[in-house]
Amino acid sequence: MTNKSTNKSNSKNKKFHSLSRRIVAQFCLFTLVLSVIFSLLTFILLFTLEDSFIEREIVKEADYLIAQYQQTKQWPQMRARHFTLHFSKKTLPDDMREKSMQEPERVEFYGQQGRHYHLYAFPNFEQTYLLAEVSEKLLVRPLREGIITILVVSGVSLTLVACMLAWLLGRKTAKPLKALADLVDGVAPENIPDSFAHQFPNNEIGVLANTLEASMAKIRQAIERERCFTRDVSHELRTPVAIVKNAVELYREKSREKSREKYDAQGSEAEIINRINDASLQMEQTVTTLLHLAREEHAAAEQSAVKLLPLIEQSIIEHSYLLDDKSVEVQVDDNCNTEIVVQQGMLKVLLDNLLSNAFQYTDSGMVEVSFANNTLTIADTGPGIEAGISKQVTEPAIKGSQSTGYGFGLSIVKRLCEHQKWQLSVESKQGTRISVRFV
Numbered sequence: 001m002t003n004k005s006t007n008k009s010n011s012k013n014k015k016f017h018s019l020s021r022r023i024v025a026q027f028c029l030f031t032l033v034l035s036v037i038f039s040l041l042t043f044i045l046l047f048t049l050e051d052s053f054i055e056r057e058i059v060k061e062a063d064y065l066i067a068q069y070q071q072t073k074q075w076p077q078m079r080a081r082h083f084t085l086h087f088s089k090k091t092l093p094d095d096m097r098e099k100s101m102q103e104p105e106r107v108e109f110y111g112q113q114g115r116h117y118h119l120y121a122f123p124n125f126e127q128t129y130l131l132a133e134v135s136e137k138l139l140v141r142p143l144r145e146g147i148i149t150i151l152v153v154s155g156v157s158l159t160l161v162a163c164m165l166a167w168l169l170g171r172k173t174a175k176p177l178k179a180l181a182d183l184v185d186g187v188a189p190e191n192i193p194d195s196f197a198h199q200f201p202n203n204e205i206g207v208l209a210n211t212l213e214a215s216m217a218k219i220r221q222a223i224e225r226e227r228c229f230t231r232d233v234s235h236e237l238r239t240p241v242a243i244v245k246n247a248v249e250l251y252r253e254k255s256r257e258k259s260r261e262k263y264d265a266q267g268s269e270a271e272i273i274n275r276i277n278d279a280s281l282q283m284e285q286t287v288t289t290l291l292h293l294a295r296e297e298h299a300a301a302e303q304s305a306v307k308l309l310p311l312i313e314q315s316i317i318e319h320s321y322l323l324d325d326k327s328v329e330v331q332v333d334d335n336c337n338t339e340i341v342v343q344q345g346m347l348k349v350l351l352d353n354l355l356s357n358a359f360q361y362t363d364s365g366m367v368e369v370s371f372a373n374n375t376l377t378i379a380d381t382g383p384g385i386e387a388g389i390s391k392q393v394t395e396p397a398i399k400g401s402q403s404t405g406y407g408f409g410l411s412i413v414k415r416l417c418e419h420q421k422w423q424l425s426v427e428s429k430q431g432t433r434i435s436v437r438f439v
Contacts, residue, residue, distance in 0.1 A: 023173065027166030028159055035155030042151060050140045051108070054132070058083075058120045062130050066122065082136065086129045093117070093131075116141065176205045180212070228415060239319070239356060243279040246321070279318075306344045308376070309337045312369055315351040322359035333370035340374070340438050346416055353413050354378045354434055365431070375437040385410070385428040 061083055068076040075085055086092055089100050095111035100119060109117040116138060120130040140147065183196060197209040251273075312332055323330070340347075358367045358380040365381030410426070413434075417424040423437040 021170070023170035024163060024166040027169070028163040031162035032155070032159045035158050039151035039155055043147065046140045046147065050138065054118055054134050054137060057137075058118055058130060058132050061132075062120050062122065065130065066124075082133045084131045084133075086131055088127050089129065092119075092129070093133075176200050180205065180209055228411065231411075239352070240279040240283045243318070243321075244276055247275040247279065303341050303343050305339045305341050306347060307337075307339050308347075308371060311344070311348055311351055312336055312355075315348070315355045319352070319356045319359050322356060326362070327364045328359070328362050329366045331366060331368045333368070333372075336369060336371045336376075338371060342438060343420070346420055350413060350416055350436065353410075354436075357410070358382065358432070361432075373437075374439075375435050377433065377435045379431060379433040381431040384430070384432055385426065 061079065064079065065075060065085070068074075078084065089097060092100055093111060093115075095115065096109035096117050096119075099109055100106065107119050109119065111117055111133075114135055115133055116135045118132045118134055120132070122128040122130070180200060195213065197206065197213040200206045200209040309332070316330055316332070355367070355369075355378065358378055362380040362382040367378070367380045370377045370379075413436075414424060416422075417436060421439055423439060425435045425437075427433040427435075
């Protein structure tokens with residue numbers, strides 16, 4: 001009990017996390033990270049392209065200078081004013097000379113007042129350098145702040161659009177989940193619709209809905225079995241309890257008579273004790289059978305060959321008090337003297353219900369018991385069964401509460417036949433004819 005209370009308390013204290021909000025947050029974060037990465041790659045690409053064009057121009061000018069030098073043995077004039085030729089790093093401009101000496105492999109330098117240099121070292125001429133002051137050639141660097149602004153605005157805009165799309169997607173995704181939660185939250189299993197999974201999409205949510213539907217169906221069946229078990233126990237135990245009470249009263253009466261008169265009552269006392277014992281055994285057998293009905297599994301392994309006639313005779317004797325002061329003849333066909341493979345306890349409950357109903361509701365005429373083609377038939381000349389009760393017996397499953405009287409007995413018989421896969425049929429016109437085929 002303590003663990004259950006603790007679990008409930010922890011469940012209540014646990015912070016609720018909205019699935020749609022999580023989708024929006026994760027999607028927006030992903031879009032923001034993606035936008036930052038894309039902006040950085042774009043920025044790097046622009047600078048790389050710009051440097052590539054500048055390097056191509058420098059290499060082209062260097063090739064021209066080398067070609068002219070090889071022809072004239074003199075270095076020609078530069079074709080563009082932003083190019084200068086140096087034969088020592090000491091002659092380089094002041095704002096980049098020191099850096100070039102400290103980092104001999106470096107080719108790109110930032111000078112003062114926005115100047116930008118590219119230095120090219122001739123491979124076959126030592127201490128010969130081509131310097132390009134490309135400040136006026138730069139396109140990306142002067143627009144760097146504008147490009148950054150554009151990329152930031154684009155990234156924020158894309159993130160906002162992604163958040164909107166994520167909100168719509170999260171709402172659409174969470175809507176069926178919320179509908180499913182509202183459907184099963186706090187609702188008694190018997191009040192949940194029998195079929196609701198088809199309302200949900202054919203995805204993981206649909207799988208969850210199908211699983212919940214199957215689970216709820218099992219819960220409803222378990223509740224129905226428990227309800228039927230409680231109802232049937234009260235009905236089934238009424239007869240043996242009445243027998244026990246009658247036997248006890250009769251025993252007390254005999255005891256009082258014995259105190260007044262002297263006679264040998266040992267036979268009568270033994271008969272009374274036997275009746276009490278039989279009623280007790282019947283109650284025990286009834287409870288065992290109804291417990292089998294309250295379970296899902298079919299205990300086919302417990303079946304055995306059972307003689308039918310002795311059970312019929314025993315049930316007739318036990319319920320013969322229902323025929324007192326009635327002009328009713330009970331006829332048992334010789335074909336009942338046979339064996340069938342069933343559970344004896346279940347067969348006894350079946351016979352008790354069918355014969356007790358037939359005896360109780362037949363005031364005059366005949367109750368006939370016969371067996372043919374593996375089918376047990378009990379027919380009486382009573383008033384018949386009400387249309388509503390007969391309809392419930394022919395339906396695939398018992399729904400709701402049953403009516404009193406004949407309905408209770410047939411409810412037990414119907415459930416028992418369904419449990420054991422027996423075929424039940426009821427005909428009620430002039431009297432009632434109930435057949436059970438053992439398959």
